[in-house]
Amino acid sequence: MEARAEIPPGLPRPEPTISYWQTRPSDVANLRTTLDLPTTAEYVVIGSGVSGSSIAYNLLSKRPIASVVMLEAREAVSGATGRNGGHTKAASYRSFLEHEKSLGLAEAIKIARMEYASIMATHAFAREHGIDCASTPCRTVDIIYSRTHLDLGRKAIERMRLTMGLDDPAAEYHVWSAEEARKRFLTPAALGAFEYTAGSLSAYAFATGMLKLALAKSLNLQTSTPAESISSSTAGDRTLWTVKTPRGSIATPNLILATNGYTAHLFPRMQCLIVPLHGQVVAQRPGSSLPQTGFEHTFSFVHETGYEYMITRPPGSSNEGDIVIGGGLWRLPNDGASQYGETDDTALQPTIASYLRQCTTGFFGSNWGEDHPAGRIKKEWSGIMGASADGLPYVGAVPDTPGLWMSSAFNGHGMVWCLKAAEALVGMMTGDASARKVVDHWFPQSAVLSKERMQMKFTGRKDLRAPGEAEFGERSRL
CATH class of the missing domain: 3.50.50.60 (FAD/NAD(P)-binding domain)
Known part of the structure; x- marks a missing residue:
């Protein structure tokens, strides 16, 4: 590294x-x-x-x-x-315990509240100024495939509720059991899920x-x-x-x-x-058994050592129902260490590209249905993030x-x-x-x-x- x-x-x-x-x-x-x-x-x-x-x-x-x-x-x-993948999503619970440990409780709370406020401000700004970007405040769900993440996620959420108050919107989460998550979010292998406030838009x-x-x-x-x-x-x-x-x-x-x-x-x-970090995103047509005008939620799919993030284009937007999914870094050796320091956004990393093209059928299983007659993939691209020390x-x-x-x-x-x-x-x-x-x-x-x-x-x-x-x-x- x-x-x-x-x-x-x-x-x-x-x-x-x-x-x-x-x-x-x-x-x-x-x-x-x-x-x-x-x-x-x-x-x-x-x-x-x-x-x-x-x-x-x-x-x-x-x-x-x-x-x-x-x-x-x-x-x-x-x-x-x-x-990017079109998400306004903080997932503050994932960093809250570490922030409390390293920065102190007051700062951990300030970060969580600022992240929530930024989501609200982004969509409010788009609405106030009439920016046509398919701004959609909505709920999001983290589908969990790791027992460790499930247990520690619950612990982090409980800590946020305790320290921030049950009426603080930045600490508002709903925890779903495996059975509930599989039925509600059409994800047959889910071990559980966390639901909270987020949104989607065209950041461009x-x-x-x-x-x-x-x-x-x-x-x-x-x-x-x-x-x-x-x-x-x-x-x-x-x-x-x-x-x-x-x-x-x-x-x-x-x-x-x-x-x-x-x-x-x-x-x-x-x-x-x-440090630059090379990332990839794929836009797909939904399978025939998924909602064709988009989900009410956005998603993340959380594994033991990584995750994917996904939105669907909302009803009434151009290309409504399209799936936009990114991530896959964890599929590479050493959790994708080779993608740090990489600034070539003219190219795609083949292993990640192959995974992102296929992973949605794994997440939704039989709920995916048949691929669209025009094909699953609409567009795939790469971009360069900036990671701090x-x-x-x-x-x-x-x-x-x-x-x-x-x-x-x-x-x-x-x-x-x-x-x-x-x-x-x-x-x-x-x-x-x-x-x-x-x-x-x-x-x-x-x-x-x-x-x-x-x-x-x-x-x-x-x-x-x-x-x-x-x-x-x-x-x-x-």
Whole structure:
């Protein structure tokens, strides 16, 4: 794992796989607001995914006359946001015990509540601004195939209820027995299930919708403009950052890295702290015996050492009923260690591709029915996540580096972190002392970038581990 973490990420590859969500590209996919790249700006944001788009929108909402330029290496929202599985799902119980142990109870509760709030805020934002992204708040279910996960999941849920209160929506879970789960969710091999609040959407459509709102507030978007390098200079008490691109350079006193798995390319101090992770997703037509307009729930399928995540396109959306399923990393040797440090999203990993094409029939068994006459597979693609050394994002000012800010490394859970992380980051950047205290009150301080966190060592993606990870042994080899 140390060797994989040390691989330089480089720039995003040209001509990546096209995701299911990008089949109809947004009309801002190749936008350059101005013909020439500006030479200066008050703020420069690198990255146009949900983080970068949220940051730009929040900045221009707070400072309407500020000049904000966004640089994107490829098409707009062509990174992890445009390639994910369409889930807004926290599964906070899976990390709660470990967070309590390592960070303290108060911080564990703050993380769980922030994740829940981010889900609610994402769907509320889409609704308020009329973003056509098939935003669907709904229930989700984790189908459990491991006795150990089942027992520890129950323990984590009981602890959340005890410490957060039975009326706290972030601690609201329903535990289903094996018999109930098999009947209710059409999963004949389930050992049990946990049901709670989540949602689904097209993250690509959501982020491009937010990007359009920021453009309406005067954001200058420059696509196909990769940031090749960054450097700083100081004159008196003023630090200026220069971003070099193939189209020229742009200077700014405030440089924001919303670059997720690619961050170490521009800022090598994050090498071995933010490690790229190659993931895959497949879109399928449902079997003939499954609901043809989609399930009421989204799903995860939790095994002893890994999981898959699945949504169905909701009724009334384009391609309603389609299944979108991702994961499969655990099918590779050493729990997929070979996929860390990998940034080639132009290709698919064959073992994972084969597994994802077939696994749904195993999960639903005879409830699947016959494959669609047009075939099961509609689209498959890959994308690059960013995994952090301690399992939490890096949000805030880079220590001892004036003018450099970051919101990156979301460990595959960007849709339950990015929106609120962007809000927090902009509050840190633009607010006075009282405003920053408000941010400190609700945003987990364990996710704020610090000198201490920059001394940690990457050992593998934390969220792939089970609830109460210290009580397990199967992942210690990572």
